[in-house]
Amino acid sequence: MSWTTRLGAFQSRHAVLLLLIGVSMAASGCTALVSPIDAIPADRLPAQFLVAPRANKVPIDLARLRQETPDEYLLDAGDILGVSIESILGKEGEPPPFHFPEQGSDLPPAIGYPIPVREDGTVSLPLVPPVPVRGLTLTQAREVIRKAYMEDMDILKEDRIIVTLIRERRIRVIVVRQDGVSSAQNAGNGQVVNSRSDLSGRGFTLDLPAYKNDLLHALAETGGLPGVNAKNEVKIMRGTDVDFRERDRFVQEFYQQHYNDADPCYCPPPLPEDANVLRIPLRLNPGEVPSINEQDIILNDGDIVYVESRETEVFYTGGLLPGGEHPLPRDYDLDVLAAVAMSRGAIGAQSQGNGGGGGIGGSIQGIGGAPPSELIILRKLPCNQQVAISVNLNDAINDPSS
Structure with missing residues (x-):
């Protein structure tokens, strides 16, 4: 397994939380200056804890997001x-x-x-x-x-x-987008510790003409395809023939069945998707055929198109690294070296001055003049669990493909 382990979310419905911790070693390289963490070496990590790559995904053919126009206009109510x-x-x-x-x-x-x-x-x-x-x-x-x-x-x-x-007749739909302009907060050393979209979102009410009442036209009318602040998918919530009371009863029974268990070790399954909500992917693995048809992307009166924010797709840094929250890239993979660089931490070189970590980080970096050489990734798992992964930064720099 490559030392440049990809960072990302464990494939579950839980929020993405990653913690990078720099551990400094003494000059001999044998004595840790902080309490050791029981972690799995990156080259021994079981496959179920790996994350799916993002870089090799390709955009969906945009023609799949629009409906085919008939040769002649067919009349219906509202014309x-x-x-x-x-x-x-x-x-x-x-x-x-x-x-x-x-x-x-x-x-x-x-x-x-x-x-x-x-x-x-x-x-x-x-x-x-x-x-x-x-x-x-x-x-x-x-x-x-x-x-x-x-x-x-x-x-x-x-x-x-x-x-x-x-x-022509009109079809009224609502589009809600959470891929607005990012906002950033700067730490005292100028480091960006938070960058996310405005979760208030933007709402649009569209009256789409017949044969233009599809997902592609709805997105085009409201700003185009989702930006990098949004997920690589679009949700369509059907607004007709929906019995919300039936869904409410199902959700209530589901939680009563799976979340009232007294066993603290019991891990309940995730809540099944609502059958009235369609997820339309915008990027797929090479050779993967989208499981959608034309009826899926045709919008009807009362439908809601939802572009969801990636606000929870972040990782955190701490220890000897400057503390902060950083967004995960949407369309490419992030390895540990790039993650440390994003946090403006020093790799393989002696830290200067008081260090960027602040607090205990700054004091430890100066002891013995040794740069950090071990990095710990705390990867979130379902059911409030996590796995610790250790990466040797020297090996990652000298032989990334090892």
């Missing part, structure tokens, strides 16, 4: 048609109204009086029963209207009917 029927709609001899498309619309100019498609998929026109147009193209809708007036009711003798589309 507004432009209908002109000579001597039936409007005054005889007057031209029908002319409508320019709304800004940003792909529709051509329309002609006719505005007639909405009702919830039952029909249009209400004078002198004829409601005409069903759901699922029809404009050409087909014109034909069924012509049939209603000229064949079924025998009202018109000449075919002077125009049907156009004034406005």
Whole structure:
């Protein structure tokens, strides 16, 4: 196993907490100046404690995040048609109204009086029963209207009917994003000890046109793909046909069953995902096929798109290293040498001055003039457990591939 052990979260639902501790050795290299920590050498670490690499993941094909547009527009409830029927709609001899498309619309100019498609998929026109147009193209809708007036009711003798589309139906969705601008706090020595996104987030209410009501258009309308402050996934919370009471009962029964156990050694399983919440990955391992289909990324009325912050994906430094909290990279791996460099700790060289660790760190660094040579990683595990991993910094510097 490489000495440049990757830092990261144990793959669980728990928060990511990593602690780096620099341990200084005396000049002989045999006597620890602080209490020894019982740790597993990095080259003997069991596989179940390793973290999955991030650097080799590739972005998902963005075309998977949008729906396929049909060759011809299909009508449904909420569409507004432009209908002109000579001597039936409007005054005889007057031209029908002319409508320019709304800004940003792909529709051509329309002609006719505005007639909405009702919830039952029909249009209400004078002198004829409601005409069903759901699922029809404009050409087909014109034909069924012509049939209603000229064949079924025998009202018109000449075919002077125009049907156009004034406005597409809209699908209202909510987008909540927590990938805002990072905020940083500086320690006294100028070191960044905290950098995270603003968890207040930003909210958007979108009215997406039909056939543009998909995840890609929702993200594009609200700032684009999630930034590095957000997770490499997007959640879609369905807003229709959801029985929240059933989910509440399930959660209550789950916690009563698994979290009321008196055995302190019992490790309860994580809460299962809500079936009404879809996770859409944005980066995958090479060769991995995303388990999503077109219906997963199509948004319906009331759906919520949630871009979640990576606020908990951090590691901590302490001991002889300057104390602080540091964000883990999202799209590449971080080894121990880079982590120490991020904390502005000295590796393989004698510390100058009072040292950056402060307190006991500064005093220990100066004893014997020996730089720290051992690093301890405390990796969080499920059920409030942790494993200590020891890394020899000299070996990590001299032979990173060992």
